[in-house]
Structures are given as C-alpha cells and as structure tokens.
Amino acid sequence: MNNSDLLLELLSSNIVWVLLAVFIILCVLLGVRIVPQSEKYVVERFGRLRSVLGPGINFIVPFLDRVRHKVSILERQLPTASQDAITSDNVLVQVETSVFYRILEPEKTVYRIRDVDAAIATTVAGIVRSGIGEMELDEVQSNRQQLISRIKQQVADAVDDWGIEVTRAEILDVNLDEQTRQAMLQQLNAERARRAQVTEAEGTRRAVELAADAELYAAEQEAKARRISADAEAYATGVVAKAIKENGLEAAQYQVALKQVEALTAVGQGDGKQTILLPSSALDAFADAFTLLKGAK
Structure with a gap:
C-alpha cells in the first residue's frame, strides 16, 4: 500500500466520523425540545397525535416525531363584540360583550375547531340573545351581574369540548334607541313626580300625627295634674278628718x-x-x- 492509498483511507475514515458526529448533533437538535412556560407543543408522528409537550426540556424521536402546533396557554381576550337583542317586552337593545379565555387542552383545540375566536364570538352572541329574550328591559338593567354569570356558564359548557376555559365574561354596555330612551325618560320623570307626591303626603300625615300626639300628651299631663290636685285635696280632707276624730x-x-x-x-x-x-x-x-x-x- 503506497502513501496515497493510506492517505485516502485515512481521509475516508475521518469523513465517516465527521458524518457520524454531524448525525448525532442533528439527532440531539431534533430530539430535544425546550418549551417556554407560556406554551404547549403538540407532537405528531406520521400525521397522528403523539403527545403534548409541557414547559421545560422534552425529548422526542428524531425524524419520526414532529412538533406540529405551538399553542399559547396565556389568557386571551376576544375583541369587543356588539349584537342586537330583543327583550321579552319587545325592546330592541344593543349589547356590547367581551370574553376572556385560555386554552387548557391544546390537543382538543387544534383538532376540533379551526377558528377559536370566531367560534366563541358566535356562541356568545347566541347565548346573549337567548338570555336577554327571556328578560324584561328593567331586569336587563338591574340584573346585569346575573346575566353575566349566566353567559359565562353557558359559554363554558359550550366550549368545554374544545379544551378551553372561559375565565371571564363581561357586558360592557346596553344601548337603547333614541325613541326608547325618550320613553324611559318620561317614565322616569313620572316616577319622580309620583315619589315627590308620596313624600309630601307622608310628610303631611306625619305632621298631623305629631300634632295629635302633642294634644294627647297635653291632655294626659292636664289629667295627671288634676289627679295630683285631687289626691292632695283628698289627703288634706283625710288629715282634717283624722284631726277631728282624734281631737x-x-x-x-x-x-x-x-x-x-x-x-x-x-x-x-x-x-x-x-x-x-x-x-x-x-x-x-x-x-x-x-x-x-x-x-x-
């Protein structure tokens, strides 16, 4: 074997070792996955769900497993939505809502629903219209917290199959048309006038009661004075009678x-x-x- 053949054999051996080192490094890079605290990774093998990687260092099988989805688990807020609804007393209202949610099970979210935000917004709109349709306008205004709790519960039940948790649901505003506003203003003014009349009548009645109480008190005091005077006269008469009896x-x-x-x-x-x-x-x-x-x- 001459020098050229020895050199060629040595070079071939070095190339193999280099390729082996590169392969090992590539396997490590492909097999080790570091997941941030705010995310979860969905891993597939040959197109099927393999596992869900949580925060920290994770290992997968290189060339077989693949991170298909990186899902944020932070709380999200849907854009403020506005929808029309009709109350049970046939009043048209415009309700502005906002929903907060976060993904708990990304394997359900990525394989069962395509557009999460649109799906939740549509669900909220239907639940709001249904809930307001069972309430009168005064109940919508006064029992807003009850309506919010109802919306949150029903939305949570609806999106449970999507691996989503609804953290908050808010009704930001309930708007009325101008005609309804004017009618409510007239009703409010009439109610204020009625309360003023009731207050005035109660004041007059109270004044009469106090005057009667004062007269009764004066009569009681006068009767008490007369009783005391009569007792004194009776006592004096008794003393005189006793003196006559004794002397x-x-x-x-x-x-x-x-x-x-x-x-x-x-x-x-x-x-x-x-x-x-x-x-x-x-x-x-x-x-x-x-x-x-x-x-x-």
Whole structure:
C-alpha cells in the first residue's frame, strides 16, 4: 500500500466520523425540545397525535416525531363584540360583550375547531340573545351581574369540548334607541313626580300625627295634674278628718273661730277713713269665737 492509498483511507475514515458526529448533533437538535412556560407543543408522528409537550426540556424521536402546533396557554381576550337583542317586552337593545379565555387542552383545540375566536364570538352572541329574550328591559338593567354569570356558564359548557376555559365574561354596555330612551325618560320623570307626591303626603300625615300626639300628651299631663290636685285635696280632707276624730269637734270649731277672728281683724285694719260693712253673722262669729277662746283658756 503506497502513501496515497493510506492517505485516502485515512481521509475516508475521518469523513465517516465527521458524518457520524454531524448525525448525532442533528439527532440531539431534533430530539430535544425546550418549551417556554407560556406554551404547549403538540407532537405528531406520521400525521397522528403523539403527545403534548409541557414547559421545560422534552425529548422526542428524531425524524419520526414532529412538533406540529405551538399553542399559547396565556389568557386571551376576544375583541369587543356588539349584537342586537330583543327583550321579552319587545325592546330592541344593543349589547356590547367581551370574553376572556385560555386554552387548557391544546390537543382538543387544534383538532376540533379551526377558528377559536370566531367560534366563541358566535356562541356568545347566541347565548346573549337567548338570555336577554327571556328578560324584561328593567331586569336587563338591574340584573346585569346575573346575566353575566349566566353567559359565562353557558359559554363554558359550550366550549368545554374544545379544551378551553372561559375565565371571564363581561357586558360592557346596553344601548337603547333614541325613541326608547325618550320613553324611559318620561317614565322616569313620572316616577319622580309620583315619589315627590308620596313624600309630601307622608310628610303631611306625619305632621298631623305629631300634632295629635302633642294634644294627647297635653291632655294626659292636664289629667295627671288634676289627679295630683285631687289626691292632695283628698289627703288634706283625710288629715282634717283624722284631726277631728282624734281631737274632737270642738278643736275644729276652735280653729275655724280663730280664723274668723283673724280675718275680721285684717279687714278692720286700715287708715280709718274707709267704711266697712259687715253682715250680722259676723258679730255672731265674734261671739262664737270669744266663747270658744274663753273656753279654751
């Protein structure tokens, strides 16, 4: 073997090793997949679903397995949609909605639905029209949270087969046509006028009640005063009766005669220029008083 043949054999051996190294490096590159935290990879083998790769380092079979879909699992928001609906009392309203969702099972999403956003938007529109059609306008305005919960639940049930989770559903606004707005404004003004009249009537009734209560209170206080006065008179009469019982009738007559003398004495006091007319019984009172006083002594 000459030098040229040896060199050729050595070169061929090096090429084989180089090709083998390149093949190994290519297998590593094709077999190792690093999946970001916010994504999932759908792997196929010969056109069929093989596996779903989660975040981190994953290994697949080179040249057999292929990453067909890279699906983001972040929460998504559908564009704000507006749809018309008719309430149960035949009022046309325009409802603006927004839905938030995220993909939980990408193997269902990529193989069961082509346009996820359009499908969810269509589902939401149908559910909103159905829900509002069962409610009156006042209920739509006052029970918006109940309607939102209903929409979210029904949308979640509808998209469950697509591997999607509905995280939030919002009704941003409920718009009315101008004619309905004017009718509602008139109704609101009439309701305000009615409430004002009711408030005024209640105020008048309350004033009458307070006046009656005041009169009743005054009557009760007056009756209480009369009762107290009567009790006092009864007590005084009882004291007099007790004194008469204990000291005899003469003691009472003595006190009465003494008061009569004092009263006549007070009448007689003056500057001496006046004329005093006394009934004849007054002299009898003096006589009785002096007799009693004399007997008392």
